[in-house]
Amino acid sequence: MDSHQIVDLFRVIARRLAEARAELGALDGAIGDADHGNSMADGFAAVVRASAEAATRGSDVGDLFVVAGRSFLNAVGATTGPLYASALLRAGQRFAGQKTLAIADLPDLLAAFAAGISDRGKARPGDKTMMDVWGPAARAAEQPGPPRDRMARALRAAEDGRDATRTMVASVGRAARLGERSLGHVDPGAASAVIVIAALQEGLAHHLAQDRP
Amino acid sequence: MDSHQIVDLFRVIARRLAEARAELGALDGAIGDADHGNSMADGFAAVVRASAEAATRGSDVGDLFVVAGRSFLNAVGATTGPLYASALLRAGQRFAGQKTLAIADLPDLLAAFAAGISDRGKARPGDKTMMDVWGPAARAAEQPGPPRDRMARALRAAEDGRDATRTMVASVGRAARLGERSLGHVDPGAASAVIVIAALQEGLAHHLAQDRP
Amino acid sequence: VxxxxxxxxxxxxxxxxxxxxxxxxxxxxxxxxxxxxxxxxxxxxxxxxxxxxxxxxxxxxxxxxxxxxxxxxxxxxxxxxxxxxxxxxxxxxxxxxxxxxxxxxxxxxxxxxxxxxxxxxxxxxxxxxxxxxxxxxxxxxxxxxxxxxxxxxxxxxxxxxxxxxxxxxxxxxxxxxxxxxxxxxTYTMGLALEPGSLLETRRPSFDLGPHDMELGVGVHGEPGVVRQKLASADESADLLLDRILTEMAPQEGDRVAVLVNSLGSTPAMELYIILRRVRQRLKARGIIVHKSLVGPYYTSLDMAGVSLSLLHLDAELATLLDAPCRSAALTLP
Amino acid sequence: VxxxxxxxxxxxxxxxxxxxxxxxxxxxxxxxxxxxxxxxxxxxxxxxxxxxxxxxxxxxxxxxxxxxxxxxxxxxxxxxxxxxxxxxxxxxxxxxxxxxxxxxxxxxxxxxxxxxxxxxxxxxxxxxxxxxxxxxxxxxxxxxxxxxxxxxxxxxxxxxxxxxxxxxxxxxxxxxxxxxxxxxxTYTMGLALEPGSLLETRRPSFDLGPHDMELGVGVHGEPGVVRQKLASADESADLLLDRILTEMAPQEGDRVAVLVNSLGSTPAMELYIILRRVRQRLKARGIIVHKSLVGPYYTSLDMAGVSLSLLHLDAELATLLDAPCRSAALTLP
Ligand SMILES: Nc1ncnc2c1ncn2[C@@H]1O[C@H](COP(=O)(O)OP(=O)(O)O)[C@@H](O)[C@H]1O
Ligand SMILES: Nc1ncnc2c1ncn2[C@@H]1O[C@H](COP(=O)(O)OP(=O)(O)O)[C@@H](O)[C@H]1O
Ligand SMILES: [Mg+2]
Ligand SMILES: [Mg+2]
Ligand SMILES: [Mg+2]
Ligand SMILES: [Mg+2]
Structure with a gap:
């Protein structure tokens, strides 16, 4: 996958998040401040704009992720900004200097995202955050196997993680202030993480379908 | 009727206005600021308190109306305050120095009220105000006949006047700012004037019933 | 309510x-x-x-x-x-x-x-x-x-x-x-998105549909002069400003003071969006804004809506407007 | 909305x-x-x-x-x-x-x-x-x-x-x-009568029944810590003040500054009724109120509700609080 094709991946993510803008806002409204849909949709829209421009300028894959991380952060701020910026910057480090991203390395992207978010946010499993999706998804993707299978396993783990947040009491982030009242609600950051991972899988499938004429 | 019995008349008026507080408020809400029920009910409640005290002190009928007018004004202000204060003060002039009010003079009370309100407010017939009740009622009461008949005629004229305000466009007072939009609504001041006149008639009937053992 | x-x-x-x-x-x-x-x-x-x-x-x-x-x-x-x-x-x-x-x-x-x-x-x-x-x-x-x-x-x-x-x-x-x-x-015009509600009944003082607003309201919860379809902030600002400017008929270079007033429950964000439009429009007409006030300066209980006031200044009025004052609602140093 | x-x-x-x-x-x-x-x-x-x-x-x-x-x-x-x-x-x-x-x-x-x-x-x-x-x-x-x-x-x-x-x-x-x-x-606690409403959807950010209020809300339209039956102004003021005083534990003769803050759409009349109760209660406890602020100082869009803040002053804090300042929201001469 070259830089342009990675921009296409970002496009799929941005589209799916834009579609989920209201739904994510409603999830956040129940236990937070209702802005999560906007932050994610606006953030990846900014990523698409900035990375498309960078790809046209000839940026390599590593630089592309760095540009993406900066643009997400500047467009969004909030909690999501530093977290996804760290995720994208970590991916930039992982793929630094690479002209292309091997499909086989795609699951590594999940690991880079999880590490970036974890380092920045310091959330632990069970804190009812997006880490309850990114952590299990990255671990599932680590298991050996063909990329598509690893991505599929990752998505299943992500969905399970998301659903599990329903039974958790938030202990970091805005929802932590609700105490027991956050019980029974899906964490919005977990929900959007699943959308990102599903979009990656969708983009991968699309890419593979195009490659095989 | 001595001073105490006039206080009883005020009590009937106050009670009927208290019952109509919400209804008069709603009428005023449609074309004004919704406070007319409060002003009338609070005003006559103050009249009852002050006049009862004055009657106990031995005030004559003329003084009683003066006390009543002052207390209405001070409790209420608004548009209604000066108008009903003038009405009551005019009655005080009319009956100045009298220890009792002859039943035969009761219709004169309406004339005094109408004159006081007219002098203070300068509303003309058809302006869609309480004068469209007090004017016709006072004129109807002037026709010769037994007091009860004259009061009954006054009440019918009052009700007709009130109903006629529905088809008028307000040209003075708050509702005047609505222009054509005041059409179709009964004027709240006209409605409360009917309540006052009906209460006077009710009080008179009650008084006569008590007198004849 | x-x-x-x-x-x-x-x-x-x-x-x-x-x-x-x-x-x-x-x-x-x-x-x-x-x-x-x-x-x-x-x-x-x-x-x-x-x-x-x-x-x-x-x-x-x-x-x-x-x-x-x-x-x-x-x-x-x-x-x-x-x-x-x-x-x-x-x-x-x-x-x-x-x-x-x-x-x-x-x-x-x-x-x-x-x-x-x-x-x-x-x-x-x-x-x-x-x-x-x-x-x-x-x-x-x-x-x-x-x-x-x-x-x-x-x-x-x-x-x-x-x-x-x-x-x-x-x-x-x-x-x-x-x-x-x-x-x-001084020229003022107001509009309401929602009526105020009475203290006793806690009910709206008049009925206003979900897609309507009242134009020309006063400050006593009364209905306005005309009802119309809900408009955007900029359209609403224009409705008020156009009427005011027609009467005021200012010359290019004239000075005005502006008040965007909350009728009670309209929050600051909306007031400032209106102020922004008013300022843009006045600038386009070459009218100089000497002072802008924005906030709940003169309310109508909890009515939702705004009024726009413009004071057409002359030299003496401008001097008097700028003079220091100190009160609960207005302090100028 | x-x-x-x-x-x-x-x-x-x-x-x-x-x-x-x-x-x-x-x-x-x-x-x-x-x-x-x-x-x-x-x-x-x-x-x-x-x-x-x-x-x-x-x-x-x-x-x-x-x-x-x-x-x-x-x-x-x-x-x-x-x-x-x-x-x-x-x-x-x-x-x-x-x-x-x-x-x-x-x-x-x-x-x-x-x-x-x-x-x-x-x-x-x-x-x-x-x-x-x-x-x-x-x-x-x-x-x-x-x-x-x-x-x-x-x-x-x-x-x-x-x-x-x-x-x-x-x-x-x-x-x-x-x-x-x-x-x-500094100690703050807030309550909401109505949630704020989102700009995109213009719908309330959470659901709150006609007879309920949310206690312990923040300033981002979030639900509060607990839901309870709607209370009168005095009861509401007490709910906030009691919690604050328990933590602050002021002595008789201590000085505080008070802020009764509108979360967006609560009008001045209601804020001042709350302030009155807070002042009465503090007076009864022998606590001196050095300064009171009342108004929409720190809002949460158009949420209906108030927050109460008390600053437990000491000599230096009181001097700093009284110092002159000049900004859009706070001017002290
Ligand atoms: N420390 C953290 N580490 C990881 N994720 C977090 C952390 N704090 C919050 N989150 C996630 O952020 C989400 C909220 O994001 P968003 O609504 O955009 O930010 P904000 O709470 O600032 O409005 C939560 O649902 C949760 O998943
Ligand atoms: N100039 C006037 N003369 C006689 N009646 C008047 C005049 N102006 C107003 N009114 C009456 O006053 C009524 C309104 O009274 P009220 O609601 O108590 O006062 P306000 O308009 O000050 O709120 C109107 O319905 C009308 O009948
Ligand atoms: Mg949020
Ligand atoms: Mg936020
Ligand atoms: Mg009225
Ligand atoms: Mg009035």
Whole structure:
């Protein structure tokens, strides 16, 4: 996958998040401040704009992720900004200097995202955050196997993680202030993480379908 | 009727206005600021308190109306305050120095009220105000006949006047700012004037019933 | 509609009590007249006394405009009801400094009657009183009958001009004249997205559909002059501004002061969006904005909506508007 | 819920634009960073620079507290979202006067991360930065985990203390210390009668029944800590005050400052009724109220409700609170 094709991946993510803008806002409204849909949709829209421009300028894959991380952060701020910026910057480090991203390395992207978010946010499993999706998804993707299978396993783990947040009491982030009242609600950051991972899988499938004429 | 019995008349008026507080408020809400029920009910409640005290002190009928007018004004202000204060003060002039009010003079009370309100407010017939009740009622009461008949005629004229305000466009007072939009609504001041006149008639009937053992 | 009140009939007095406590460094009630509020700073001998007032429900009107460089006293009535002559007269007697007293109040039949009654008694007692009845609400009557118009949020500008004129020790006639000019040059129009709700019933004071707004509302929860489809912030600002500019007919280079006023429950974000549009439009017409006020300066209980007021300045009015003042609702250094 | 806005996604920028126009004598955006707002009066060489900030939707927070004797700059994010490091850093660079820069912002995970990122870069550039994360919202976490609490309307007091300390040319460490003390001595609790409504959907951000209120709400339209039956103004005031006094545990004769803050659409009358009750209760406990602020000082869009903040003063805090200041939202002569 070259830089342009990675921009296409970002496009799929941005589209799916834009579609989920209201739904994510409603999830956040129940236990937070209702802005999560906007932050994610606006953030990846900014990523698409900035990375498309960078790809046209000839940026390599590593630089592309760095540009993406900066643009997400500047467009969004909030909690999501530093977290996804760290995720994208970590991916930039992982793929630094690479002209292309091997499909086989795609699951590594999940690991880079999880590490970036974890380092920045310091959330632990069970804190009812997006880490309850990114952590299990990255671990599932680590298991050996063909990329598509690893991505599929990752998505299943992500969905399970998301659903599990329903039974958790938030202990970091805005929802932590609700105490027991956050019980029974899906964490919005977990929900959007699943959308990102599903979009990656969708983009991968699309890419593979195009490659095989 | 001595001073105490006039206080009883005020009590009937106050009670009927208290019952109509919400209804008069709603009428005023449609074309004004919704406070007319409060002003009338609070005003006559103050009249009852002050006049009862004055009657106990031995005030004559003329003084009683003066006390009543002052207390209405001070409790209420608004548009209604000066108008009903003038009405009551005019009655005080009319009956100045009298220890009792002859039943035969009761219709004169309406004339005094109408004159006081007219002098203070300068509303003309058809302006869609309480004068469209007090004017016709006072004129109807002037026709010769037994007091009860004259009061009954006054009440019918009052009700007709009130109903006629529905088809008028307000040209003075708050509702005047609505222009054509005041059409179709009964004027709240006209409605409360009917309540006052009906209460006077009710009080008179009650008084006569008590007198004849 | 939910409200943070206790017994509805106590709301006016309790809120006034709160205002007197919150602003005890600036205002106090007269000992024998709890609805007459005077400035702690003042009166001064030889200064025209300035008495304003009207019904409750316009908080921070009217006590919010009592203080140095503004009114010397305010008389406050029941909810949306003019005060009776009693507190107006008490305020008059308390603040007169031998140079006469100026009354300023909005043009409502109740206020006119009650202030006139107080003025008659004051005059009889040897206190010269002049009255300016404000008529800034251009929606409330056509230009031909300007004198029949209501006085609404433009009062804030008119109080400020009057306070500065009196503070400069201008004589009564001169104060009256400049305040009349300020009134003649002040233009207000309001719109409501939702009616206010009554204290007793906690129900809306009139019905307004979910897609409608009322244009030309006053400050007493009354319906407006015309109902229309809900518009965007910019369209709404234009509706108000166009009407005002048509009447004001300013020249390029003229100066104005602007007030974007919340009628009660419209939050700051919306007010500033409106202000932005008004400023853009005025700039495009080459009109200079000398001062902008934005906030709940003159409310109508909890009505949702805004009013826009423009004061068409001249050199003297601009100087008076800029003069320092200090009150609960308006402090200029 | 009806709103006077244009395209929802433009509301934050349009309102900010309006604020900059309305208060052009006090504040301006940095040329290259439109969400970084600096005071026209300042910075001064040798003075600690004060940078505050947070998400939009709290108008007049945060630009309303930028001015002489208050903050030197504010960074404003998207609606209810911390600004990214960019404008925070730009503000830092613009206002530093060689004596270091103090950040003050509420304790929200986004704000902490973004301000920390800006501080790291500023420190690397040789600008010493200290941060005070405010935690005045006593409802948001039990006393044992005070550091986890939110920073809400009590910020107004904390900004004021900080601005006065910096204005007196106190060094960075001393500013930081007194601001930490102010934060430790500030207690806030809020309640909502109605949720705010989202700009995009114009729908309430959560559901609240006609007879319910939310206790312990913050300033981002979030639900509170517990739902309960609607109470009267006095009961509501007591609910907030009792919790605050239990934690504050003031002695008779102690001094406090009080803020009764509208969360957006609660009108002045209701705020003053609450203030009245709070003052009565404090008086009965022998606690002296040094200053009362009442109004929409720190809002949560159009949420209906109030927050009550008390600052437990000591001699130094009282002096700093009384110091003159001039900004769009707070002017003390
Ligand atoms: N420390 C953290 N680490 C990881 N994720 C977090 C952390 N704090 C919050 N989150 C996630 O952020 C989400 C909220 O994001 P968003 O609504 O955009 O930010 P905010 O809470 O600032 O409004 C939560 O649902 C949670 O998944
Ligand atoms: N000039 C006037 N003369 C007689 N009645 C008047 C006049 N102006 C108003 N009214 C009456 O007053 C009524 C309104 O009274 P009220 O609601 O108590 O006062 P306000 O309009 O000051 O709120 C109107 O319905 C009308 O009947
Ligand atoms: Mg959120
Ligand atoms: Mg009325
Ligand atoms: Mg009235
Ligand atoms: Mg947020």
């Amino acid at each position: 939910k409200k943070l009140i206790n017994a509805p009939q106590d709301a006016v007095d309790e809120a006034l009590r709160g205002a007197l406590l919150a602003h005890e460094d600036l205002i106090a009630a007269l000992p024998d007249s709890p609805r007459a509020i005077r400035a702690l700073d003042g009166p001064r001998p030889g200064k025209v006394g300035l008495v304003i007032g009207g019904g409750a429900g316009h908080e921070p009107g009217f006590w919010g405009y009592v203080g140095r460089g503004l009114a010397d006293a305010a008389a406050v009535g029941n909810l949306f009801a003019s005060p009776p002559p009693g507190p107006i007269l008490a305020a008059t007697q308390a603040v007169q400094g031998g140079a006469g007293v100026l009354y300023i109040y909005g043009n409502f039949s109740g206020d006119v009657m009650n202030f006139d009654m107080a003025a008659e008694i004051a005059n009889a007692e040897g206190i010269p009183v002049r009255s300016v009845v404000t008529t800034d609400d251009i929606a409330s009557s056509p230009i031909e009958s300007r004198a029949a118009r209501r006085g609404v949020a433009g009062n804030v500008f008119i109080f400020k001009i009057a306070g500065a004129a009196a503070d400069r020790m201008m004589p009564l006639e001169a104060c009256e004249a400049v305040v009349r000019r300020a009134n003649a040059r | 009806k709103k006077l806005i244009n395209a929802p996604q433009d509301a934050v920028d349009e309102a900010l634009r309006g604020a900059l126009l309305a208060h052009e004598d006090l504040i301006a955006a940095l040329p290259d960073s439109p969400r970084a707002i600096r005071a026209l009066d300042g910075p001064r060489p040798g003075k600690v620079g004060l940078v505050i900030g947070g998400g939009a939707g709290h108008e007049p927070g945060f630009w309303g507290y930028v001015g002489r004797g208050l903050a030197d700059a504010a960074a404003v994010g998207n609606l209810f979202a911390s600004p990214p490091p960019g404008p925070i850093l730009a503000a830092t660079q613009a206002v530093q006067g060689g004596a270091g820069v103090l950040y003050i912002y509420g304790n929200f995970s986004g704000d902490v991360m973004n301000f920390d990122m800006a501080a790291e870069i500023a420190n690397a550039e040789g600008i010493p930065v200290r941060s005070v994360v405010t935690t005045d919202d006593i409802a948001s976490s039990p006393i044992e985990s005070r550091a986890a609490r939110r920073g809400v309307a009590g910020n107004v007091f904390i900004f004021k203390i900080a601005g006065a300390a910096a204005d007196r040319m106190m060094p960075l460490e001393a500013c930081e210390a007194v601001v930490r003390r102010a934060n430790a001595r």
